[in-house]
Amino acid sequence: MPLTDTAIRQAKATDKPRKLADGGGLYLLINLQGKYWRWDYRHAGKRKTMALGLYPDVSLSQARDGHANARALLAAGTDPMRAKRDDRRALLQASANSFEAVARAWMAERASLVAEDQNKKTLARMENDAFPWLGNRALTDIDAPDVLAALKRVDGRGARYTAHRLRSETSRVFRYGIKQGLCKTDPARDLIGAIPQPVERHFAAITNPPEVGEMLRAFDAFSGTFPVLCALKLAPMLFVRPGKLRTAEWADIDLEKGE
Numbered sequence: 391m392p393l394t395d396t397a398i399r400q401a402k403a404t405d406k407p408r409k410l411a412d413g414g415g416l417y418l419l420i421n422l423q424g425k426y427w428r429w430d431y432r433h434a435g436k437r438k439t440m441a442l443g444l445y446p447d448v449s450l451s452q453a454r455d456g457h458a459n460a461r462a463l464l465a466a467g468t469d470p471m472r473a474k475r476d477d478r479r480a481l482l483q484a485s486a487n488s489f490e491a492v493a494r495a496w497m498a499e500r501a502s503l504v505a506e507d508q509n510k511k512t513l514a515r516m517e518n519d520a521f522p523w524l525g526n527r528a529l530t531d532i533d534a535p536d537v538l539a540a541l542k543r544v545d546g547r548g549a550r551y552t553a554h555r556l557r558s559e560t561s562r563v564f565r566y567g568i569k570q571g572l573c574k575t576d577p578a579r580d581l582i583g584a585i586p587q588p589v590e591r592h593f594a595a596i597t598n599p600p601e602v603g604e605m606l607r608a609f610d611a612f613s614g615t616f617p618v619l620c621a622l623k624l625a626p627m628l629f630v631r632p633g634k635l636r637t638a639e640w641a642d643i644d645l646e647k648g649e
Contacts, residue, residue, distance in 0.1 A: 393410055393411075401425070403421055412453075415457075416453065417430075424444055425444065425446075427453040427456075431460075433464060433469045433470075434469070438471060487528045487529060487572050489524040490521045490525035496566040497513060519543065520540055523539070523543075524536060534581055537560055537578050541581065550585065553585045554588070557585065564576035621635055
């Protein structure tokens with residue numbers, strides 16, 4: 391007689407494991423640890439037992455559906471347990487080859503080649519603007535329109551420069567994936583120019599003496615980090631670009647000549 395939900399709920403464990411049969415080899419194994427769905431079948435001349443879940447996490451109807459699907463595989467000549475292991479292995483492989491997993495692997499590889507702050511900014515862009523939409527997908531399942539949709543979300547909020555950086559970094563993730571044999575193409579490379587270039591804004595130099603004085607007083611009142619304070623005080627004396635000042639070395643400075 392097929393099982394019912396009431397009979398399953400009322401079934402109590404005893405000192406010895408017992409089975410409640412539902413038909414077709416499907417049964418509920420009851421022991422002191424819990425209630426387990428099992429299916430006994432034969433494949434290639436061998437008797438096997440397949441686990442179909444734990445009751446009540448897997449209901450009676452769900453266990454019957456799983457049983458029916460497994461029997462269909464068996465009828466087609468496929469071992470259901472082997473098919474289940476293959477599906478689990480494929481799922482794990484897809485997870486390891488996901489965009490997020492590969493992106494993090496790429497960032498880990500380049501960590502010794504770039505400043506720590508640069509890697510942190512890249513990770514922040516990925517976590518905010520790429521992983522939510524691309525992170526769980528395998529590289530081979532992502533095409534140019536998918537990447538473009540993520541870039542347009544960023545551009546749509548007025549962060550055009552960030553959109554360009556994200557496209558470049560996404561392209562590097564795919565190139566890393568190609569190197570590792572995880573994909574064959576880089577869809578982000580085809581999107582160069584898809585987002586318009588940011589409009590550059592030029593700021594006029596301060597030449598009015600009162601305004602220069604106000605700027606210098608603002609430098610003196612700066613309350614941020616000491617390196618930035620030093621840079622602010624050196625800038626009006628050296629008249630170099632910020633990048634040059636940031637990378638300056640003592641070998642570039644001659645205190646005796648004032649150069």
